[in-house]
Structure formats: C-alpha cells, structure tokens
Amino acid sequence: MVKRIVISFLLLLAGCANGQDPSNVKQLERTIEKQQSAIEQLQEKNKQLQKENEQLKTEEKKISSSLLSVALDVVTALKNKDMNTLASYVHSTAGVRFSPYGHVDVQNDLQFSASQLPSLWASTQVYQWGVYDGSGDPIQFTFQDYFDRFVYDVDFANPHMIGNNVVVGTGNMINNIQQAYPNGSFIEFHFTGFDPQYSGMDWRSLRLVFEQENGQWKLVGIIHDEWTT
Missing domain, CATH: 1.10.287 (Helix Hairpins)
Structure with a gap:
C-alpha cells in the first residue's frame, strides 16, 4: 500500500x-x-x-491459573482423604465420575453426587467399578478400597510432572478424555515411574476433570491411569 x-x-x-x-x-x-x-x-x-x-x-492465563489452583486444592483433599472438602468442589448437577483407567466408559463408570461422597468413605457396600485391564475380571471394591487402588495409590500431590490440559501418561489403551468431556478441562498429576528395572512401565497418572459452573471450576471426573496391556 x-x-x-x-x-x-x-x-x-x-x-x-x-x-x-x-x-x-x-x-x-x-x-x-x-x-x-x-x-x-x-x-x-x-x-x-x-x-x-x-x-x-x-484471560487465558487467568483461567489456566485458576484451573490449576482448584486442581491443587482437590488433589490435596484426596491426599488427606477429606471427602467433605472434595464434595465442595464437585459439580452440583453432573456429579463426579470415577474411571479406573485412561479410557472413560461414559455408560458404565460410576458417578456420585457431592452429597453422596462423605458417607461413601465409611460405607461397606461393594460396587463394580469396571473391569481389570488384561484379565477382564470385574473390579469389585468398597469406595475406600477403590480409592486406595484406583484414585490415590501414589502421592499425586507431589508428582514428577503436571500437565495442564495435556495428556502426559500414555499407554496402549485409547485415551478418550476429550470425547468423554467435550466441555471439560483437566489437570494431570503424573509419575514417570518408580522402579528403574521397569523402564517407566510402572508410571501412574491421575487426571482431574473440571467444567465451568456459574463461573467456577467444578470437578466432574477423576481418572486414574497406568500402563496397560
């Protein structure tokens, strides 16, 4: 010009x-x-x-920072096994879905409302949470036993890496987090491995998925992930 x-x-x-x-x-x-x-x-x-x-x-930085801050509060509540605090972060209508592996089964993975969480910890009721990778046997646990195996099985509050809307841990199982939660954002707490003899195959991840509700990030998914066959 x-x-x-x-x-x-x-x-x-x-x-x-x-x-x-x-x-x-x-x-x-x-x-x-x-x-x-x-x-x-x-x-x-x-x-x-x-x-x-x-x-x-x-604005994106503010939103990202806010999401991480909320996720850190949630993972601390999980570390402390504080179901009352955890419940305060759960989405009021969607509740929170628990997935034992990286592939979210939107039809069968169990969901609980915020009001249900505090009483679940002391409950002796056994639920089927899905099936084990490899064997296909049903995962049948009380909430507390499931929590110890498929939620906070390692110290995710002090991870090796944190991914902000980025999948860090990957294995053979298809990760469908974007399809399962099209309106969600997530923070991943990841351990690259623990025993050198396994060359990283003993990695662990915990993905906390959030959606906006009245301008606040609310928890809708707790996805545990690990190496699968």
Whole structure:
C-alpha cells in the first residue's frame, strides 16, 4: 500500500513537470488521500486486534491459573482423604465420575453426587467399578478400597510432572478424555515411574476433570491411569 502511494506521488510530480491537466493532478491527489486514509484505518484496526489478542492471552492465563489452583486444592483433599472438602468442589448437577483407567466408559463408570461422597468413605457396600485391564475380571471394591487402588495409590500431590490440559501418561489403551468431556478441562498429576528395572512401565497418572459452573471450576471426573496391556 505504501509503495502504491509513493508511485502515485511520483506520477503526480511527473504530471506537474510535463504540464499535465490540473484536473488529473487533483484526481491523483484525491486518490493518494484515499489510500492514506485506508492505511490509517488498517493501522488502527491492527492496533485494536493486537490489543484484543493481548487481552485474550491475559484471560487465558487467568483461567489456566485458576484451573490449576482448584486442581491443587482437590488433589490435596484426596491426599488427606477429606471427602467433605472434595464434595465442595464437585459439580452440583453432573456429579463426579470415577474411571479406573485412561479410557472413560461414559455408560458404565460410576458417578456420585457431592452429597453422596462423605458417607461413601465409611460405607461397606461393594460396587463394580469396571473391569481389570488384561484379565477382564470385574473390579469389585468398597469406595475406600477403590480409592486406595484406583484414585490415590501414589502421592499425586507431589508428582514428577503436571500437565495442564495435556495428556502426559500414555499407554496402549485409547485415551478418550476429550470425547468423554467435550466441555471439560483437566489437570494431570503424573509419575514417570518408580522402579528403574521397569523402564517407566510402572508410571501412574491421575487426571482431574473440571467444567465451568456459574463461573467456577467444578470437578466432574477423576481418572486414574497406568500402563496397560
């Protein structure tokens, strides 16, 4: 655009030097003015877009920071086996779904409401939580036994790595977190492994999935993951 103005200006000078019709010279002047106005409008629009982009980046950082903060509170509640605090973070209508492995079975994985969680810890009722990888045998536990094996089986409050909406632990099982929770965001607490002889095959992950409810992040999924056959 700038090059076009320069060319037009040179044409204007050339026209004057050659005694060109003054009306043509004025037409060139008007063209230059229009082009200059268009450039100024584009520059102003570009500044506005840059400002909006910076605002979006700032907002994304705030949202991401808020999500991580809530997830850290939840994993601390899990570490402390504090079901009352955990319940306060659970989505009021969706409840929270428990998945023993990385592939979420939206039809069969058990879901509980916030009001159910405190009493579950002391309950002796045995539930079927899914099936074991490899054998296909049913996973039958009380809530407390399931918690110790498929929720907080390692110290996830002090992980090797944390993924913010990024899957860190991967294995042979298909991870369908995005399909299972299309409106969700998640934080993953990951251990790369414990015993060197297993070369990382003993990794563990805990993914906490959240959705927005009245402007707040609320827990909707607790996904345990590990190496599978």
